[in-house]
Structures are given as structure tokens and as C-alpha cells.
Amino acid sequence: MQLIEYKMLMVLAEELNMRKASExxxxxQPALSQRLQTIERAxxxxxxxxxxxxxxxxxxxxxxxxxxxxxxxxxxKVKEEIQALNTQVYGTLKLAVASIIGQHWIPQILKRFxxxxxxxxxxxxxxxxxxxxxxxxxxxxxxxxxRGNPDWKGVKEHILTDTLNLVDTDITSLEQLxxxxxxxxxxxxxxxxxxxxxxxxxxxxxxxxxxxxVVDQIExxxxxxLNGIGFAILPSIxxxxxxxxxxxxxxxxxxxxxxxxxxxxxxxxSTFHLKQVKAFxxxxxxxxxxxxxxx
Numbered sequence: 001m002q003l004i005e006y007k008m009l010m011v012l013a014e015e016l017n018m019r020k021a022s023e024x025x026x027x028x029q030p031a032l033s034q035r036l037q038t039i040e041r042a043x044x045x046x047x048x049x050x051x052x053x054x055x056x057x058x059x060x061x062x063x064x065x066x067x068x069x070x071x072x073x074x075x076x077k078v079k080e081e082i083q084a085l086n087t088q089v090y091g092t093l094k095l096a097v098a099s100i101i102g103q104h105w106i107p108q109i110l111k112r113f114x115x116x117x118x119x120x121x122x123x124x125x126x127x128x129x130x131x132x133x134x135x136x137x138x139x140x141x142x143x144x145x146x147r148g149n150p151d152w153k154g155v156k157e158h159i160l161t162d163t164l165n166l167v168d169t170d171i172t173s174l175e176q177l178x179x180x181x182x183x184x185x186x187x188x189x190x191x192x193x194x195x196x197x198x199x200x201x202x203x204x205x206x207x208x209x210x211x212x213x214v215v216d217q218i219e220x221x222x223x224x225x226l227n228g229i230g231f232a233i234l235p236s237i238x239x240x241x242x243x244x245x246x247x248x249x250x251x252x253x254x255x256x257x258x259x260x261x262x263x264x265x266x267x268x269x270s271t272f273h274l275k276q277v278k279a280f281x282x283x284x285x286x287x288x289x290x291x292x293x294x295x
Contacts, residue, residue, distance in 0.1 A: 102126035168231035183211035
């Protein structure tokens with residue numbers, strides 16, 4: 001099979017619809033159908049079952065499509081390694097980034113990166129740090145930018161440490177939390193972050209908050225706090241100098257030390273030999289030096 005046929009099978013498996021697949025592949029439906037029949041004869045098995053509703057993978061088809069994906073991914077990896085031999089930075093940089101970093105920090109980094117290396121491409125996925133770690137374990141990305149303290153055996157470079165703050169439009173001291181009727185606005189996050197907040201709260205008050213509101217995104221949580229709906233606990237990376245209308249009270253542990261959250265850049269050692277990865281790491285390191293006082 002030719003590489004274009006492997007890619008064709010991947011598109012068919014993603015769309016499970018001949019018309020949509022033919023549009024993505026820029027070929028006619030009859031030509032695509034004929035090509036698929038040729039491939040199935042070569043494999044001596046049906047790859048897709050056709051019906052009025054569309055296509056469905058056969059058990060054999062699932063294995064063949066998985067093989068096709070592996071071939072295409074291997075080809076892309078080899079191309080990147082060949083391009084890495086050139087003097088210019090080419091290839092696709094694949095990143096898995098914790099959501100809060102993706103919202104408040106990575107846009108400026110990527111802007112600088114694409115300006116300095118216009119021949120490079122960027123593929124970005126964001127989500128909880130635990131989810132981003134999985135992308136790395138499955139070798140789907142080059143680098144991860146992860147919050148907390150991940151148990152990682154490869155390259156693990158510290159990027160920044162930011163503090164946790166209680167934020168509210170009215171509350172100016174932690175003592176007021178014991179009497180306020182305002183709800184505690186929380187955002188869904190990794191269990192480690194949530195556990196840290198819960199432990200701090202119980203150390204301070206030995207009881208649960210009177211009222212809580214849970215939202216999906218940290219930005220939603222922040223906007224609700226900014227609009228006086230309730231108080232929240234946010235990392236300083238999520239707060240900007242423009243957020244002047246809200247009070248910030250740093251959280252301290254039982255020893256009087258600020259509660260902090262670390263951010264790490266991680267990846268497998270072999271990945272760091274790729275030129276686009278080296279270039280990105282250099283951009284990150286330079287950006288961090290320039291903004292050390294921000295967090």
C-alpha cells in the first residue's frame with residue numbers, strides 16, 4: 001500500500017461517511033469507493049461495512065486502520081528527524097498544556113515562537129494536567145506543560161512557581177470567611193489541586209464552606225468572583241494587573257509560608273533533539289526570565 005492509501009483509510013475511519021471523506025480527500029465518491037475496493041482486495045478482507053447510514057469498521061478493519069495510523073505517525077516522525085538535520089526549524093511542534101497555562105500564558109509564548117520560526121507548525125491540546133500526562137505517556141506529543149509536581153522519569157524542567165490567593169470584591173481578610181454568606185466558587189481541576197485547597201480550608205476553619213458553587217472552567221470562576229457573586233481561590237497566574245477591582249489575600253500554610261503551585265515542562269529525552277522542540281524550549285526559557293516578577 002502507498003502512504004496516500006493509509007491516510008485515506010484514516011480519513012474514512014474518522015468520517016465513516018463516503019461523501020464527507022471524499023470532500024476531505026478532494027476525490028470523487030466513485031473514485032474513492034473504487035480505491036477502497038482495491039485496498040480491500042489487497043488485504044483479502046472487508047475493512048468497512050456499507051449501509052444507508054454510512055460506514056462501519058469491521059473487526060479486521062479496526063486492526064488495519066490502527067496499522068495505517070502507526071505507519072503515518074512513523075512517517076511523520078522520520079520526516080521531522082530528517083528536517084531536524086537542516087539549519088532552519090521545520091516540523092510540527094506537538095504540545096499538551098494544562099488549561100490554565102493554555103489560557104493565561106502559552107498564547108504569548110506561541111506568538112513569539114511562530115514569529116521567530118515561521119516554517120514550524122504547532123499542534124496544541126489543553127486540559128487537566130493528568131490528561132496531558134497521558135498524551136505524553138502515549139507518545140502523542142513532544143512536550144507537556146504540567147501543573148503540580150508530576151512523577152515523571154524523563155526531562156523535567158521547572159518553569160515557574162505562582163501563589164494561591166483568595167479573591168473577592170468585598171472580603172479583605174481571611175477572618176471574614178467565617179461569617180460571610182457569600183458562596184465559595186470552585187472550578188473543576190485535578191484532584192491534587194482540589195485536595196490542597198480542601199486541606200488548607202479545614203486547617204483554617206475545621207468545617208466545610210457554608211455554600212459552594214462549582215463551575216467547569218477557571219476563567220468562569222474568576223469572572224464570577226470579579227462580579228461579586230462569591231469568593232474564589234485562584235493561582236496568581238490567572239490574575240492580571242488589570243484585575244484591580246478585586247481583593248487578593250495570599251494563602252499561607254500552618255508555618256506561615258505561601259501556598260504555591262509549580263509549573264513544569266516535561267518530555268522524553270530523545271524529543272529534545274528535535275530542532276522545533278529545542279527552539280520552543282529556548283523561547284520558553286527566555287520568556288520566563290523576562291517575566292519572573294509577574295508571578
